[in-house]
Amino acid sequence: MKTEKISELTTNRLSIYLRCLNELSAEGAKTISSGRLAKRFHLNSAQIRKDLACFGEFGVRGVGYYIADLKEQITKILGLDHKHRVAIIGAGRLGMALTDYYGFTQTNFEVAALFDADEEKIGSKVGKVKVFDLKNFERVIRKEDIDVAVIAVPAQFAQSVLETVAKSGIKAVMNFAPTPLRFADDIKVKTIDLTISLESLSYFLAKPQND
Amino acid sequence: MKTEKISELTTNRLSIYLRCLNELSAEGAKTISSGRLAKRFHLNSAQIRKDLACFGEFGVRGVGYYIADLKEQITKILGLDHKHRVAIIGAGRLGMALTDYYGFTQTNFEVAALFDADEEKIGSKVGKVKVFDLKNFERVIRKEDIDVAVIAVPAQFAQSVLETVAKSGIKAVMNFAPTPLRFADDIKVKTIDLTISLESLSYFLAKPQND
DNA sequence: ACCTGTGAAATCGTTCACAGCA
DNA sequence: TGCTGTGAACGATTTCACAGGT
Known part of the structure; x- marks a missing residue:
């Protein structure tokens, strides 16, 4: 060992x-x-x-x-012997798709709340999950006992959202915004950058000899 | 150099x-x-x-x-000096979210077609993008001049979908199914495995000392 | 005989440090 | 002087190869 x-x-x-x-x-x-x-x-x-x-x-x-x-x-x-409760920030298409992503439930993750800043969306539901006002983030995540956050907002808002998340005490974040983020090193941010993945495919198609 | x-x-x-x-x-x-x-x-x-x-x-x-x-x-x-045309296979929530994902258009990618095997979905539209029958994959991708495929189907169908994609001559694939895939080495498959990312966050939360 | 656990070797990736050019 | 391009040093990761347990 x-x-x-x-x-x-x-x-x-x-x-x-x-x-x-x-x-x-x-x-x-x-x-x-x-x-x-x-x-x-x-x-x-x-x-x-x-x-x-x-x-x-x-x-x-x-x-x-x-x-x-x-x-x-x-x-x-891997800490999969107990449930994790997830908050998704950004109730756009991506946030909604992730909300009922089968892979979450499959490995003991449960989406407990969605957050958005858009008045239109606040109060609505995606499946059984309610959309809350991002302003109430800290209150809701305490009440709902949430320990993981997913950032699914446009790149220009991602840093500010991450700061809200960090202030609330959440230590684990999955980020879909294609932008570098600054954060303290007691929290873990995992960025899924689809733009980089796409461009990497494009490189493969473009490169001189397909070796 | x-x-x-x-x-x-x-x-x-x-x-x-x-x-x-x-x-x-x-x-x-x-x-x-x-x-x-x-x-x-x-x-x-x-x-x-x-x-x-x-x-x-x-x-x-x-x-x-x-x-x-x-x-x-x-x-x-990176081959971003010309447009790439993308097919998304799987018109579930994830496929639909990706269809109007801003990051695609931003880097010269254009979603040209959706595919599904579900009769209910075939013929419908997501924004301006039509949902085609997966059976007609090869015909449609030739007609639409598609060079990139995105696999957004449940894990158990991913290998078979990849084979359809490979047979059609497409060389670049982005895969969201959390499963290992077998494929010839003249094609490039980039897997975005959200399950692994989630479990990695879970490990971070679970590990003894958060160093 | 079969298989683990692990040093040692090989490979791959990053960072340093500097020669050489504008 | 300021900066690039790059060999050399360093560090991380993977693979080999085998001692030792069952």
Whole structure:
């Protein structure tokens, strides 16, 4: 077991391993070795072992890993053993699409509130989720016990929204605005920048030789 | 000028530089040095120079880079000097949200068609974009001259949709389904996996000491 | 025999530091 | 003097290879 700092690449892979284990589990398998896991899902077996070894000795030499046990361990490491409550800021199309994004509920996340500054939208509902006035952000997130925020507003408002979010005490933010954000280092901001992804596809199409 | 293989990290940063240059340009600046660019946007100046040097010698010693010229060069490198036409597969909330996502139009991408397998949706419109039957994918993308596909269908259909897309000759795909996909290496698939991002936030909240 | 956990090696990416040009 | 372009140093990440446990 390593006690060094754990890289984000490692934790991202943990999510992937968890998915693989769910699939194997559904098939009724009881144990899996890093070698077979790697082969089946096109991963590297040494990397799987190293990643897992960061958090403990979960394997059994000569056997592999007990699937049910390992699932439970990874679920706990990723903090997926309890529900997270999510606020989405920006009740535009993207915010609304995310509100009933299946992937949220699938991994123990629940969208508890939408926020917008537009009078027209405040008070309306998306499915069962109410749209609140952004001005009341802090009050609502306390009442609703929210611990994760999603920023789905136009880029020019993102920094100011992030400051509202940070002031409320929320420590985990997912940002869809294609803009760099400044924030204190006790909070975690994960930016999903679709513009960069698109431009990267464009580069692939444009580059001289498709090697 | 390097002729080695260019990493995706480098091309992603090119997108960022382009954004920065647009901002500077809007302020009326004519030239910028890597040092001042780095300071202003919290980047590393050596990295900026290295990234740019992969594609040519765009700078002038003692002066820096001419902003208008550099913008043009990067735009060309990223293939953003001509429009890309996009098909979105899956006319659910996510597909619809992406259809009028501002970021697309902003960087020379245009959503030209939506596809779905649901009879109810086929023939309807989202804004000006028509929903076609997925069965007619190849015919429509040829007629509409589409070169980029976005997969916004549930995970269990993603692999089969990708195969339809690949067969049609499209080489650039953005995938929102949280599942690993198998594909030939002459096509580029960029997966935006919101589940992994969420779980990474969850890990941050769960881990023992928030260091 | 099979498999884990882990040092060591290899690869990849970033930052430093400076030669050389305007 | 100010700045680029780049080799060299450094740091991070991945992969190899094997000692040691079952």
